Amino acid sequence: MTDTDKAAGELYELTFYVQRCIRYHMRRTAFFMRWGRFTAFVGVISGSATVTSLLTHAPTYVVTISALLVTVASATDLVVGTGQRAWLHNDLRKRYLDIEAEVLACARPIPDDLMRQLKSRIRRIEADEPPTLPALELLARDDVIRSLYTKEEAAAYLCKLSWFKRTTAHWFDWDTSEA
Known part of the structure; x- marks a missing residue:
């Protein structure tokens, strides 16, 4: 294997890893945003005066389930911190996108010192990532x-x-x- 082949393989692995991380954090951001919207929707609907007045004539178990649904959804949202997690994963995605943009803008083959810098930046991002x-x-x-x-x-x-x-x-x- 020549040095050019080795450098091309290393660049491919780095690019693939960065793209995977971008997509991972994009999925996490979307998930937490959807969860936050869901809990807000449940809270607004179940807490509205119309639903409350309709539930006064409903069987006790329906009222209990409705109250339990609001409580569980809101508590989960509060404990998990969906808004903060969505922002965190979006920020991590942007940091990986910056690295990808830098790789795309570089001449080929990428110099060894730049490759080391990119890998170092990736490690710093990984240090900020949740499990x-x-x-x-x-x-x-x-x-x-x-x-x-x-x-x-x-x-x-x-x-x-x-x-x-x-x-x-x-x-x-x-x-x-x-x-």
């Missing part, structure tokens, strides 16, 4: 693979996650060693 969710990382990886390859070529590289793990990837720290 990652492996199943969600695999979904972000699949997004990058789909963007780089044709459908037929990508099929050979995509991970095999069950629909349940894909659906709950934002909520649970799944073991993905089999995928």
Whole structure:
């Protein structure tokens, strides 16, 4: 393997990693924004005077479920801090986008000192990241693979996650060693 091949492979790995991180944080941002909107919607609807007056004639269990739904949704939103998490992941995504833009603007091959600087910046971003969710990382990886390859070529590289793990990837720290 020549030095040019090694540099090209290193650049490909760096670019792939950065793109995966961008997509991961984009997914997390969207998830927390949707969750925040959902809890706000539940709070507004359940707390409105119309719904409250309709519930006065409803069976006790309906009123109890409605109150419980508002309480659980609001408490989850408060404890998780969906707004702050959405902003954090959006900020991390932007920092990775800055690195990607710098890589795209560089002449080829990228000088070794610049490659070291980029990797150092990535490590500083990683230090600010909350723990990652492996199943969600695999979904972000699949997004990058789909963007780089044709459908037929990508099929050979995509991970095999069950629909349940894909659906709950934002909520649970799944073991993905089999995928």
